Each structure stands twice: as structure tokens, then as C-alpha cells.
Amino acid sequence: MRLRAAAAAAALLACAACSSQGGARDPGRVVQARPARAAPFSIAGRLYAVKARTLYRFSGTRVTALTHGIAVMDPAISGDGSELAFAQFGDQASTIMLTGSQRMEPRALTPATGPGGRLWAAEPAFAPDGRSLAFLTDRGKGGGPNDLAVWTVDLASRAARPLTRPFAYTGGDSDDVFRPRAEGELLFTTFLYEGDPPAPAARLTWHSLRGGSESYLSPAGERNFQPAPSPDGRFLAFIRARSGGDDLEIVSLPPGPPAPGPPFLTQSATLLQAGVVARPVWAPDGREIAFLMLRGGSYDLYVLKLAVDATGVHPAGPPVALTNGSFFDADSRLAWSP
Amino acid sequence: MALEGPGSAKAWDRPRWLALGALIAAFLIVCATAYLAPILALFGQRDPSRPGAPVASPATTPPPLDATHRVNVLLLGSDNDQKVQADAVLTQTMIVASIDPGHHQLVLLSIPRDLWVDVPGHGSEKIDAAYRQGGAALARATVEARLRIPIHYYAWVGLGGLVAVIDRMGGVDVDVLHPVLDDTYPDDLRGSGYGYTRVFIPAGPQHLDGDHALQYVRSRHGDLLSDFGRSARQQQVLLALQRRVSGMDLLAEAPALARDMNGHVKTDLDPLRAAQLALYVRALGLKDIQQVYLLPPLVADALSADGQQILVPDWPLIGQRMRQLFGNDLLG
Numbered sequence: 001m002r003l004r005a006a007a008a009a010a011a012l013l014a015c016a017a018c019s020s021q022g023g024a025r026d027p028g029r030v031v032q033a034r035p036a037r038a039a040p041f042s043i044a045g046r047l048y049a050v051k052a053r054t055l056y057r058f059s060g061t062r063v064t065a066l067t068h069g070i071a072v073m074d075p076a077i078s079g080d081g082s083e084l085a086f087a088q089f090g091d092q093a094s095t096i097m098l099t100g101s102q103r104m105e106p107r108a109l110t111p112a113t114g115p116g117g118r119l120w121a122a123e124p125a126f127a128p129d130g131r132s133l134a135f136l137t138d139r140g141k142g143g144g145p146n147d148l149a150v151w152t153v154d155l156a157s158r159a160a161r162p163l164t165r166p167f168a169y170t171g172g173d174s175d176d177v178f179r180p181r182a183e184g185e186l187l188f189t190t191f192l193y194e195g196d197p198p199a200p201a202a203r204l205t206w207h208s209l210r211g212g213s214e215s216y217l218s219p220a221g222e223r224n225f226q227p228a229p230s231p232d233g234r235f236l237a238f239i240r241a242r243s244g245g246d247d248l249e250i251v252s253l254p255p256g257p258p259a260p261g262p263p264f265l266t267q268s269a270t271l272l273q274a275g276v277v278a279r280p281v282w283a284p285d286g287r288e289i290a291f292l293m294l295r296g297g298s299y300d301l302y303v304l305k306l307a308v309d310a311t312g313v314h315p316a317g318p319p320v321a322l323t324n325g326s327f328f329d330a331d332s333r334l335a336w337s338p
Numbered sequence: 339m340a341l342e343g344p345g346s347a348k349a350w351d352r353p354r355w356l357a358l359g360a361l362i363a364a365f366l367i368v369c370a371t372a373y374l375a376p377i378l379a380l381f382g383q384r385d386p387s388r389p390g391a392p393v394a395s396p397a398t399t400p401p402p403l404d405a406t407h408r409v410n411v412l413l414l415g416s417d418n419d420q421k422v423q424a425d426a427v428l429t430q431t432m433i434v435a436s437i438d439p440g441h442h443q444l445v446l447l448s449i450p451r452d453l454w455v456d457v458p459g460h461g462s463e464k465i466d467a468a469y470r471q472g473g474a475a476l477a478r479a480t481v482e483a484r485l486r487i488p489i490h491y492y493a494w495v496g497l498g499g500l501v502a503v504i505d506r507m508g509g510v511d512v513d514v515l516h517p518v519l520d521d522t523y524p525d526d527l528r529g530s531g532y533g534y535t536r537v538f539i540p541a542g543p544q545h546l547d548g549d550h551a552l553q554y555v556r557s558r559h560g561d562l563l564s565d566f567g568r569s570a571r572q573q574q575v576l577l578a579l580q581r582r583v584s585g586m587d588l589l590a591e592a593p594a595l596a597r598d599m600n601g602h603v604k605t606d607l608d609p610l611r612a613a614q615l616a617l618y619v620r621a622l623g624l625k626d627i628q629q630v631y632l633l634p635p636l637v638a639d640a641l642s643a644d645g646q647q648i649l650v651p652d653w654p655l656i657g658q659r660m661r662q663l664f665g666n667d668l669l670g
Contacts, residue, residue, distance in 0.1 A: 025508055026508075092535060092536040093536070094538075117521070118536060120519065120536075120538045122538075122540065123540075138519055145560060146519045146521055146560065147517075147519065147560070148517055148519065167562075168562070169560060169561060169562035170516055170517075170562060171516035171517030171518055171519055171541060171560060171561075172517055172519070174517055174540065174541050174542075189541070191516045191517060191541060193562055193563065197566075197633040197634055198562070198563060200515040200516055200567075200570070202515075202516075202541070223515070225541065225542060226542060239542070239543075241513060243624065244624050246513060246543050276511065276513070276543045277543075278542055278543045278544070279542075294511055294543065296585070297508060297509075297511065297545075297582070297585065299544075299545060327545065329544070329545075330542065330543055330544040330545060331514075331539070331540045331542065331544040
């Protein structure tokens with residue numbers, strides 16, 4: 001008996017030496033967090049997230065894979081929840097696809113190639129009136145630097161035009177999103193280099209679709225990105241990179257264009273400081289924010305309940321995990337619809 | 339009164355105990371061999387000296403294994419594709435990792451590849467040519483001669499090795515500083531090695547597998563800071579690897595990591611010292627790590643006589659910076 005036990009222990013040790021795996025591993029499926037003796041967290045409406053380039057929808061306690069055999073990123077949902085857009089990646093190019101949210105029949109909205117060669121397209125964002133989309137693309141590079149700019153495409157005519165002009169050789173602009181309940185106000189992240197010697201910076205930027213004017217919302221020399229306006233357009237959540245982590249911040253957005261003077265995001269408050277947080281998105285009723293948080297080497301979905309009072313927006317408790325060890329794609333946006 | 343059956347203790351006579359002992363010993367030998375073989379194979383791979391090239395050994399003998407002496411390791415990263423004569427490639431990365439147990443600190447010093455220096459025996463060249471001309475020995479000798487940093491060990495990692503190691507670790511978590519777009523990224527790990535591919539890595543925190551981590555540290559065509567930007571990204575991924583190692587069972591992972599790196603890594607570190615350094619570095623926090631780059635005004639853009647874009651060093655300023663970092667540990 002002891003002989004067999006010794007042999008088994010030795011064999012196990014040999015196997016461990018031969019076939020060990022490194023670090024936390026993607027289980028290849030979505031693992032819902034389930035608190036002890038409790039049901040999984042129930043999502044009001046529909047929350048979209050991407051894992052291993054597959055689009056998933058969370059609704060109630062149910063999780064559904066919506067795409068199969070294609071590589072997708074950056075889901076976006078129209079204001080009324082009827083249409084779904086996402087970026088589909090192919091051979092060294094990507095296109096924006098549009099489909100009904102109930103029935104997946106995606107059709108390409110942007111070209112995969114242009115006069116300058118293959119094109120990237122990503123991060124679609126519906127305009128509040130639902131008639132156009134903003135998106136990122138390196139279209140129009142014409143042999144120069146292929147930085148990303150924010151473009152807009154009309155959903156009916158498919159006519160597209162650039163909205164922003166990125167700084168050259170910075171990678172370009174990102175995180176385009178319309179301010180809800182506002183006329184032609186776009187928010188995005190400008191990537192640039194600042195300081196001496198120059199260092200990478202990211203500044204939240206306000207852009208008027210009416211006159212094309214732009215203002216920085218966040219101070220110089222910092223990295224603030226991934227703006228997420230609340231459904232009523234009164235607050236802005238975003239990510240602030242600090243030494244050692246990326247925090248979830250919030251600030252109130254005064255109506256209309258930003259006032260002249262120093263960027264007002266210096267008055268922001270930290271909603272969550274918990275290592276690395278990414279891709280905030282508001283619940284349609286504005287009472288919760290979902291985001292991805294890095295835990296044990298895996299980006300998982302979390303929800304933070306919010307309390308709104310006269311002084312602003314505050315966390316109404318600790319963040320709740322929707323998933324556990326599920327390795328969601330943090331380079332892809334989340335979307336949340338009614 | 340208990341009866342003694344065939345399975346009772348008394349029935350285990352001396353020959354059976356000996357047989358059991360021999361079996362256990364045999365298993366242990368098998369285990370040890372399975373565990374150590376890939377590690378010993380890895381550390382047996384050193385950089386061969388090249389015919390006609392000066393062979394330099396460390397200017398100082400490596401310090402003893404204790405908690406007071408600084409240990410400097412020259413990390414070299416380069417192409418390992420088949421387009422060029424075997425191993426005669428430029429280094430894309432030169433980082434001095436200086437581990438100072440006395441001050442519980444790690445300094446990562448990136449040396450720009452375009453730094454214009456006297457390469458011993460070869461005249462003025464970009465420092466990335468030292469490895470091509472004389473392997474790790476000449477790269478080490480050049481750093482020691484010009485920056486006065488004693489290089490106790492070196493570790494050369496090829497492209498495939500970096501990809502394999504990062505994949506073995508399950509990827510790395512990096513906050514990508516800017517979107518990375520590159521239409522002419524060398525596709526030299528596949529096919530003929532002469533092709534190009536398009537790269538797109540969105541900005542922000544994310545998980546990178548080996549291929550994408552390599553693209554992140556290697557791409558430079560879309561970066562205004564060019565090689566300086568790339569150096570910052572290389573250090574970023576190094577720190578992400580350090581954080582990843584912190585959560586790993588290194589003892590269990592060592593053989594698999596060694597197998598992945600086999601053929602992609604050359605080093606004169608011995609397994610004991612490598613294990614010691616790895617265990618030390620993985621316990622460091624972010625505040626214990628100082629990231630250093632040779633930026634203007636320590637260097638200045640210029641054109642060489644033969645039209646190369648180079649970085650001309652301001653040696654007095656660099657010397658001053660080296661003294662701040664390394665104090666009395668610099669070579670005389």
C-alpha cells in the first residue's frame with residue numbers, strides 16, 4: 001500500500017514537472033460569479049461584452065453568445081435598443097457592422113479597403129438621433145501616418161466624413177462617444193505627447209459637430225481616457241491612469257460647451273480605486289456603472305451601484321462581480337441597453 | 339493477541355525495504371531529470387564567439403551570492419529570423435537590469451539602439467551593431483567601455499522566445515499608452531520572413547498574448563518618439579512580466595519555461611544565480627523599480643558621416659547620470 005502511494009506521489013511530481021501551466025488561464029467560457037447560496041447577479045436590460053473576440057449578451061441572469069466564427073469588438077447599441085453595431089475583424093482590416101439587436105443579420109457599413117490600402121474601423125457609437133454613427137478609422141491616410149481619427153457615417157446614405165484631426169504619429173484619437181440629450185456634442189480621447197522630454201498623454205476632449213470647435217476636458221500631462229457620459233448627459237465617468245493603477249473617476253458635465261479656462265476635470269472624484277479598471281458603461285437608468293476589472297490576471301465584469309445626491313454621484317456599495325476568471329477582452333468596449 | 343498477516347509490518351523484511359527504497363530513488367531520479375534537464379539545457383546555451391571578433395569577458399568577476407552586492411545583467415533582444423547570417427543580427431533592445439539588494443531596488447536602464455559609440459575593435463558605430471559584430475561579448479564590452487557599468491551577466495532573447503515565454507505565462511496585462519498602428523510591421527516569424535503585416539492595438543488596459551506583446555514592444559513606425567517610445571514600451575512589458583511572475587509558482591513552472599525558451603535564449607547566468615535573481619526581482623514592488631532612459635539632453639539627434647540617423651551622446655552628462663544611478667559600483 002505504502003509502495004503504491006509512494007509511486008503515485010512520484011508520478012504526480014513527474015507529471016507536474018512535465019506539464020505545468022503558467023499563471024491564470026482562460027477557461028474558454030464565461031464563468032458567472034455566484035455568491036455563496038445566492039443566485040447570480042441579475043442584469044436589468046442587456047449588457048454586451050466581448051470575450052475572445054466573441055460577443056456575449058447578459059440579460060437577467062442569462063448569458064448568450066451572439067456571434068460565432070467571426071472576430072468582433074466594440075459593441076454599440078442605438079438609443080432605442082433596436083440596432084446593434086460592432087467592429088468585425090478580418091485579414092489585417094476591420095469594418096463596422098450593423099444589425100438588428102433581436103436578429104443577428106450583420107451588414108457592412110464601412111469598407112475594408114480604401115485608396116491607401118486596407119483599413120481599420122473600430123468603436124462605433126450611435127448619435128443620439130440614431131441616424132448616424134461615429135467610429136474610428138485610419139481611412140484617408142494617403143501614405144502618411146495612419147493614425148486613427150473619428151469619422152461619422154450616415155446610416156441611410158452610408159456617406160462618411162472625418163470629424164477630428166489627430167496629432168500625427170500618436171496612434172490618433174479614440175473612445176468616441178456622443179453626449180446623450182445634447183445637440184451634436186462628441187467626447188473622445190486625444191492621444192498626444194506632452195512635456196520635455198515628451199511623454200505619452202491622453203486628454204479627454206469635447207468636440208462640437210456644429211462648428212468643429214474642440215476643448216480639452218482633462219489637464220495636460222495626465223492620462224485620462226475612456227469617457228462614458230451618463231444617460232442624462234449630466235455626468236462623465238472615465239478612467240484616470242495613476243502610478244500603479246487605473247481608477248474609475250466621475251465629474252459633473254455642465255450643459256453646453258466647456259467654459260473657457262482650466263479644464264474642469266481637475267474637480268473629478270474617484271468612484272473606485274481598485275487596481276486596474278477599464279471600459280465603464282452606464283446602465284440605461286443611470287443607477288449603475290458596469291466595467292471590467294483586472295483580478296488574478298483576468299478581466300471580469302463588475303457592476304457598481306450609484307447614489308446620486310446634491311453633491312454628486314457616489315458608490316452605493318462595493319462593486320459586485322458578474323463573472324469570475326472569464327478573461328473578457330479589455331481592449332473592447334462594453335454596451336448596455338434597456 | 340494480534341495475528342501477523344502477509345501485509346503487516348513485520349512481513350516487510352530487509353530486501354523488500356531495499357527494493358522500495360530503490361524504486362523511490364529511481365522515481366526521484368526520473369523526476370529530477372525531467373525537472374532539471376530542460377533547465378540545464380537552457381543554461382548550457384551561450385553565445386559563441388565569432389571568428390575574428392574580439393572576445394571580451396566581464397570587466398569584473400560577478401559578485402558573490404549575498405544581499406549586499408549589486409548585480410548587473412545586460413538584457414539583449416533582437417531578431418532571430420533566417421534572413422541574415424545566423425546570429426549576426428542587430429539588437430533591437432539593450433537594457434541594463436541592475437539589481438541592488440542593499441537598497442532593495444531594481445534599475446532598468448534602456449540604452450537607445452542608435453547611440454553612436456566606439457565599439458571596441460570596430461570604430462564608431464551604432465551600439466546595436468556591437469552584437470552583430472561580436473555577439474554578446476562585444477555588446478557587453480561596449481557597454482562596459484562607454485557607460486562604465488560592470489556587466490556581470492548577459493541574457494539574449496530572440497523574438498520567438500519572448501512570444502513563447504509570454505504565452506507560457508498566460509499573457510501579460512499592459513496599459514497600452516497610445517493606440518499602436520503600423521502598416522509595415524515585419525512579419526519575420528512566419529513564411530519567408532520578408533513580408534509585412536498590419537498591426538492595430540487599441541489604447542488602454544488590456545491583456546496581451548505573446549504575439550501582441552511582441553508587436554507592442556517592437557513596433558515603431560507609428561510612434562512620434564520612435565525608438566524612445568519603443569524603449570518605454572519594452573520596459574512596460576518587462577514590468578508586466580515581473581508582475582506576472584509574482585503570481586506564479588516558479589518552482590513548478592521552471593522546466594516548462596526553460597523548454598519554451600530553449601533555442602531562443604542565450605545567457606552566461608548559471609541556474610542558481612538565475613533562480614536567485616528571479617526570486618529577488620519578483621518580490622519587488624513598483625516603488626522599488628526605477629525606470630531610466632537616455633533621453634535628450636543626454637543624447638542628441640544627428641546624422642553620421644555616412645548618412646545614418648544617430649544619437650550623439652553627451653558623455654559628461656551621461657557620466658553624471660550613471661554616477662547618480664550606480665555610485666561607486668561604476669568601473670574605474
